[in-house]
Amino acid sequence: MATIKIKDLSFKPFINEDELQPLIKKVANQINKEYAGKSPLFLFVKLASYEGTESKGTVNELIGLNESLEGRDVIIVEDIVDTGNTLEKLYQIILDKNPKSLKIATLLYKPEAYKKDFNIDFVAKEIPNNFVVGYGLDYDGFGRNLSSIYVLNQ
Numbered sequence: 001m002a003t004i005k006i007k008d009l010s011f012k013p014f015i016n017e018d019e020l021q022p023l024i025k026k027v028a029n030q031i032n033k034e035y036a037g038k039s040p041l042f043l044f045v046k047l048a049s050y051e052g053t054e055s056k057g058t059v060n061e062l063i064g065l066n067e068s069l070e071g072r073d074v075i076i077v078e079d080i081v082d083t084g085n086t087l088e089k090l091y092q093i094i095l096d097k098n099p100k101s102l103k104i105a106t107l108l109y110k111p112e113a114y115k116k117d118f119n120i121d122f123v124a125k126e127i128p129n130n131f132v133v134g135y136g137l138d139y140d141g142f143g144r145n146l147s148s149i150y151v152l153n154q
């Protein structure tokens with residue numbers, strides 16, 4: 001796999017699909033085990049705090065959550081946890097809806113960038129504090145469709 005260019009930036013191969021699959025499976029198994037006999041509600045919500053490659057430190061309001069979370073075992077599913085700003089906001093909004101329990105699952109987690117205290121319960125892979133694209137993660141709307149994850153060339 002070669003270096004790629006997205007808009008003005010160049011990215012190099014970082015984690016390929018073959019490496020991601022077993023990591024995702026592992027998290028899925030963990031969740032299956034922990035929630036055996038329960039019926040958790042997975043929330044794939046989006047609250048991007050990003051503009052380009054830099055976190056703004058502020059997040060937008062949560063849009064489009066119509067289901068009742070009252071008494072439910074809720075799992076927030078994130079693509080990536082960076083500073084944790086997005087998650088903190090989400091956490092508060094969701095806790096206000098009185099779920100029975102609330103946990104967080106994420107594909108990627110940047111421990112060096114994380115600034116919050118609450119626990120990230122399920123993590124497929126920890127990565128260094130660099131900007132990544134692919135596998136659903138975009139750079140200004142581009143690169144989301146890449147089957148592997150690429151990291152910014154610095």
Ligand code: 5GP
Binds near residue numbers: 050082133137139
């Ligand atoms: P946080 O609020 O934790 O700083 O950032 C969370 C959100 O920022 C993620 O859901 C994602 O949309 C975006 N983000 C954080 N780091 C990256 C990254 O390395 N690449 C991309 N494409 N988005 C990121």
